[in-house]
Amino acid sequence: xxxxxxxxxxxxxxxxxxxxxxxxxxxxxxxxxxxxxxxxxxxxxxxxxxxxxxxxxxxxxxxxxxxxxxxxxxxxxxxxxxxxxxxxxxxxxxxxxxxxxxxxxxxxxxxxxxxxxxxxxxxxxxxxxxxxxxxxxxxxxxxxxxxxxxxxxxxxxxxxxxxxxxxxxxxxxxxxxxxxxxxxxxxxxxxxxxxxxxxxxx
Numbered sequence: 001x002x003x004x005x006x007x008x009x010x011x012x013x014x015x016x017x018x019x020x021x022x023x024x025x026x027x028x029x030x031x032x033x034x035x036x037x038x039x040x041x042x043x044x045x046x047x048x049x050x051x052x053x054x055x056x057x058x059x060x061x062x063x064x065x066x067x068x069x070x071x072x073x074x075x076x077x078x079x080x081x082x083x084x085x086x087x088x089x090x091x092x093x094x095x096x097x098x099x100x101x102x103x104x105x106x107x108x109x110x111x112x113x114x115x116x117x118x119x120x121x122x123x124x125x126x127x128x129x130x131x132x133x134x135x136x137x138x139x140x141x142x143x144x145x146x147x148x149x150x151x152x153x154x155x156x157x158x159x160x161x162x163x164x165x166x167x168x169x170x171x172x173x174x175x176x177x178x179x180x181x182x183x184x185x186x187x188x189x190x191x192x193x194x195x196x197x198x199x200x201x202x
Contacts, residue, residue, distance in 0.1 A: 128192035
């Protein structure tokens with residue numbers, strides 16, 4: 001399976017999404033407490049709002065992509081993630097009320113992006129799996145979920161110890177880099193990324 005460069009490339013690209021998804025749970029409470037010296041209800045509210053949006057809004061959000069390609073859904077999620085991370089870059093340079101609004105706003109944006117990429121990426125990976133190797137392909141794809149989530153706390157805490165702006169800048173650039181990667185992969189995995197998926201309306 002690792003010799004299938006197109007499928008492996010898709011899984012590597014998918015890691016940018018899972019790292020982005022894990023970020024708010026990994027470092028937002030630390031940012032609020034240690035950098036902004038704000039109350040913890042800010043991080044708690046942001047995470048709660050995000051969870052509610054993902055649970056309640058995934059079906060209508062993904063439904064908006066009906067008739068569009070999976071590439072469109074994934075690129076939309078990557079761009080939204082990148083924009084939200086960019087909004088968090090100046091957190092330490094603005095007053096706490098402004099920082100609070102930015103955190104809550106970006107949590108909403110993160111959750112919409114999660115609702116877009118989750119089912120779309122899963123459907124694309126299933127369609128891209130080589131015939132006869134679906135089980136191995138699924139294992140590698142699941143690794144692209146698990147590995148970033150496992151590494152996120154340590155990696156992001158290390159970045160945050162250097163700079164708040166550096167942390168969000170790297171995350172924004174990582175998500176932005178998924179866009180050209182998806183454009184290239186769309187040509188190599190046409191059946192998986194060009195076609196809409198009736199199952200998730202992506």
